[in-house]
Amino acid sequence: MRVTVTGAFGKAGRVVVEDLVAHGYDVVATDVAGPPGADAGLGADLVIADLTDYGQVVEVLAGSDAVVHLGNIPAPGRATAPETLHQNSAMNGNVFLAAARLGLRKVVWASSETTLGLPFDTPPRYLPVDEDHFPHPTTTYALSKVLGEQTAAHVSAWSGIPFVGLRISNIHRPQDYAAVPGYWGDARSRRWNAWGYVDVRDVAKACRLALEVETTGSQNVIVAAADTIMDRPTAELVAEVFPDVPLTRELGEFETLLAIDAARELLGYEPTHSWRTELPTQEPPTPS
Ligand SMILES: NC(=O)c1ccc[n+]([C@@H]2O[C@H](COP(=O)([O-])OP(=O)(O)OC[C@H]3O[C@@H](n4cnc5c(N)ncnc54)[C@H](O)[C@@H]3O)[C@@H](O)[C@H]2O)c1
Known part of the structure; x- marks a missing residue:
């Protein structure tokens, strides 16, 4: 299967390209930034294209079976x-319409957790937040993703192409985990996304699953880690920071408040990375 990956030189994109190449996909990597060709070091040649230009989008999608759109x-x-x-x-409309024009078999693209009401200055109506806690954009960034989901629904209906939008949480790379203990002192420091996060390798896996699993229409699912980024139990965080927000179910001790049940069901998504296994274990001080 030949797949165009947009935003390929970005934080998520380069890991998505690496993962797809490792799984035998023929990848066309494209971004507006980065050194062209093999110099980008992606494992696939980087084609420079500006996605706000429809003609360039058609060119980088032509010949592919599917697109993972992250740019x-x-x-x-x-x-x-x-x-x-x-x-x-402009980028989302161009990619979706070019996919329809060229008759691609699948469109997978990055929506965002921000569509769910982040930064929760107005507390969520309930927790864990799920796909139905939508649309609550509070910025033009989130609004662009809400409009993207609406555009995807209509272009999918017109074209018959299945679309999967991933409402991705705050992406963490392995090198980002060192900062995590710095969040633990103040429960309010990460209330803005209800203490969610997701490992970039789990994002890549979600993209690949979304390409491979048979889906219909345009569906959008939350992609987050299975746990919160905090070291204290989830119920304690909610009691301290969102005391008036009802919990819709009993929670596991450190369970995420960005529900991933729908991604599990639709894609078979199961996150395998957590700060809990990524942070080097702290040796207890040796007694002198
Ligand atoms: N980073 C996160 O925590 C996070 C969370 C939720 C959703 N997302 C979404 O995931 C996707 C990837 O995010 P990321 O963190 O890798 O971001 P990133 O900025 O590292 O990568 C995005 C890439 O898009 C490219 N791009 C921007 N404008 C372009 C244009 N006009 N034409 C072509 N390419 C263009 C950039 O050059 C960049 O390499 C984005 O759609 C983002 O909105 C990210």
Whole structure:
């Protein structure tokens, strides 16, 4: 299967490319940034293209069976608010419409946890937050993802192409885990996404599963780690920070508040990475 990966030179993209190449896919890697060709060191040649230009999008998708679309301005505050909305909407619309024009077999793309109401300045209506806690965009970045999901639904219906949108949580690479203990002192420091996170390798796996599993229409699922980023029990965090928010079910001791049941069911997604196994174990001090 030949797959175009957009945003291939980015944080998630380079791991997605690596994972797909390792699993035997023929990958067309594309990004607006990075050294072209083999110099990007991705394991697939990098083709430079600007996704806000429809013609360039058609060129980088032509000949592929599917697309994993990750190229976007990846957070609020990186560009002006209107520019984030305009650019992301242009990129998502162009990729979805080019996929339909070319008759691709699958579109997998990065939506975001931010569509669920982050940074929860208004507390969530219930916890764990699931796919139905939507749409609650509070930034033009989140709005661009909400509009992307709406666009995906219609383009999928017009074209018959199955779309899978991944509402990805805060992505952590192995080198990011060293900062995690710094979050534990203040429960409010990460309330903005209800203490969620996801390992970049689990994001790559979710993308690959979304390519491989048979799906219909346009479906959007939360992709997060199975646990929170905090070292104390989840119920304690909720009691301290969201005391008035009802829990819809009993929680495991450190269970995520970004429910991944739908991703498990649709994709067979099971996260295998956690800060708990990534952080070097702290040896107890030796008595002198
Ligand atoms: N990083 C996170 O925590 C997170 C969380 C949820 C969703 N996401 C989404 O996942 C995707 C990947 O995020 P990331 O963290 O790897 O971001 P990133 O910024 O590292 O990668 C995104 C890539 O998109 C490329 N890009 C931007 N504008 C482009 C354009 N006009 N044409 C072509 N390419 C363009 C950038 O050059 C960059 O390499 C994004 O869609 C982002 O919104 C990220």
